[in-house]
Amino acid sequence: MTPALGGKEAVGEHFALESMRYAQQMTWKAVEQIARGICPGMRESEALLMGKQVLAELGMDRIWHPLLIRFGANTLKMFKERSDGDPVLGDDDIFFVDMGVVWQGHEGDAGATFTTGSDPQMAACAAAAKELFDRVERLWRSEGVTGVALYDYAAAQAQAMGWKLNLDIKGHRVSDFPHAIYRGGDLGDFEASANPGLWILEIQLTHPELAYGAFYEDLLI
Template structure:
């Protein structure tokens, strides 16, 4: 498949609409994170997510909304949560949302910590730090998606964390992006265009059973 085919968009695609969808999805992430509290079940947080999205006027979701607590932060998108854990007083959770706004796909995710567990806090901070460093590397070098994930793995190892290379980012666009069959960002052998690709970072603690996740639009 050619690079042009992998970066195709529909006739309704507008970059400013992608930016709006991105920002609106982050509004949901941030509002929801402020409502998640110790004692809440993972399923209760997921139900709360639906209320926040509806209140903000979402058009629809384009992928299932995920809220992962505790050890479930090690799960990939395609893996089901184990049980329905209750958030502890010192705990970690992440939110991963894919929402359509004005016909364009927003996709955002971040990790949050309740309590004062220093390693959990460091894990959440590191996931975002890795995203920021890889995004900056993309801006500076204009390198391929493959090279971006090579760099992400290198930096994660330097910082003492394990990068989950089963998570390699993906396309977004005017809905539905799936018709363009672009594959993962980590397998894309060209420079990703602005506003079309989600960079995903998922890391795991080297010895303890938790991880962190962060994703955003390369823009």
């Protein structure tokens, strides 16, 4: 168990690092299962209905933030923004799945980007979001820098890779449900080193010229 440090890293009495790891694993299982069910010709609304059914079948406790599935240009949208219309996924297209789900009383949160067809730029965009996440995660593991420094590094790395990082999305707290009572704020504003099992690292990239982007997030643990 991670110690309850108080302040922005406070946790509830039922918090257990092992349970956070389980929530992480189950959330990724759901992301991957939903992504496999999404295919060209499907509308965003149809994918959402399918995704909610998958979550119910997997035995989630509840959803703690809405399931988001974005197609095409909607991959540029941030969490609180509504999708434009109800687009149909194309044969050469890009989409992401983002979910926040409670399992055994603990909050899972994960998201990833996928492509259909063989568009090389879309594939590169999806891969870049995961690569950038991996680079930032390695910095956290090896040097234990502050949350502020993690996102400074992420922005510089994104630029060096030829992409633009959306710095309006800078990670957030998770915990035993509900984490919101602890008011942890954004990881990118956290002026200390993030302890394991408490923070989600979020990466959202935009293509430098085309109207789409990519998203990847996972628990730092």
